[in-house]
Amino acid sequence: MTLATTSLPAVRGSLKADAPLGPLVWFKAGGVAQWLFEPKDADDLSDFLARLDPAIPVMALGLGSNLIVRDGGVPGVVVRLGKPFARVEQVDATSLRCGGGASGILVSSTARDAGIAGLEFLRSIPGTVGGFVRMNGGAYGRETCDILLECGVVLRSGERVTMPLDALGYTYRHSILPEGAVVVSAVFRGVPGEPAAIQAEMDRIAAAREESQPLRSKTGGSTFKNPDGHKAWQLVDEAGCRGLRLGGAQVSEKHTNFLLNLGDATSADIEALGEEVRRRVKAKSGIDLEWEIQRVGVQSPSRKWEGDYLKEQKS
Known part of the structure; x- marks a missing residue:
């Protein structure tokens, strides 16, 4: 560049x-x-x-x-x-103040030790507090909007503001946080709970993820949002995309809403495979899958998009 x-x-x-x-x-x-x-x-x-x-x-x-x-x-x-942004501290009997760089595992484990239940689902999301807040991250029937009280944000202008839950305009995997804003902290609230019971729920979630998701592969997590009334993985499977490959990228055979880098995939391979999956699902079911994975940056200058496919430019 x-x-x-x-x-x-x-x-x-x-x-x-x-x-x-x-x-x-x-x-x-x-x-x-x-x-x-x-x-x-x-x-x-x-x-x-x-x-x-x-x-x-x-x-x-x-x-x-x-x-x-x-x-x-x-x-x-x-x-x-x-x-510096990965600290988690207890605010009161049921609340934690978490840095924007803190992982879901750290937050849920700190909550367990403090006897705070309701945050166990964060154990299953491979991300940080900043990402959870921006994307309304969720899993196993719970979302960030269920536990967030407020967040600290540095706006693109450099101004530091505190935003309450109702200012974020949450919908499914989306907020109205301004572009360029960085979430530096968040306050989450749970309910009183017993540490042993909280740990048992975390273990259950961890086991369910291990059984159903390709956690030990190079992947990006859930690729597409679940359309209303449908499961994205099922639509992908019904469209015949389980195991589908493009270059070094593949649709996981273990969980069809996951894309994999088999070792030498470019990002162009991965994104083009996702677009091919979207095309096949649309042809099969008439449903437009929406990307849940964020795609950022610019295409390689040696390539261009043509319809649903990525083609090498002719010199």
């Missing part, structure tokens, strides 16, 4: 140019970030964004579990919240 010559503001954290993103996402594929910023704290992030040219795009990156980074890379600044 050609780097901009724009002078970026000084930071106290880490700011790297032309940083590979493939190693940071679950698919282990994709291009580079024009700039990768890991702020030291929320003030560092706020100061940086306040002084950053407003024309430069900003994107937050969590664990990269539900993300396709396109092969041409991501222009602008990618913000990754590291250890």
Whole structure:
């Protein structure tokens, strides 16, 4: 990627140019970030964004579990919240304040130790608090909107705001958080519970995931949203896509709403396979599957889209 010559503001954290993103996402594929910023704290992030040219795009990156980074890379600044944002602390008998970089496993385990039930489902979502809040992450009948009280956000302008639940406009796997905003904290509330019972529920969820999902593969989690009244995996299966391959990408045979990188897949392979699945499901059932996985960045300059397929450009 050609780097901009724009002078970026000084930071106290880490700011790297032309940083590979493939190693940071679950698919282990994709291009580079024009700039990768890991702020030291929320003030560092706020100061940086306040002084950053407003024309430069900003994107937050969590664990990269539900993300396709396109092969041409991501222009602008990618913000990754590291250890300073991974803390979880108890607020009261049933509430936790969680950093935007804290994992679902850490949040649910802290809740268990504090005797707070109702947050067990976060154990099953391979992401961070920032991603849960932005996407209304959920699993096993529960969603972020069921437990969120408020979140701390650094807007693209650098302004720090606290947003209550009703300001996020939650729908299925969607919020109205502004583009370029970064979630740096959230307060979750559960109900009183016994640690042993909470652990038992977490174990049940973990076992169910292990049995039904290809957790040990290079994957991006659930690929498509469940349409009203339907299960995405069932529609994919009925369209004959179980095990379907394109380049180094494959539809999982264990769970057909998961795409896999078999080892050498490009992000173009993975995304084109998803589009082919969408085409076949539409032809079979008449239903338009919507992507749940976020796709960011630009296509490789040597390729272009033609209909539902990715073709090599002719020289």
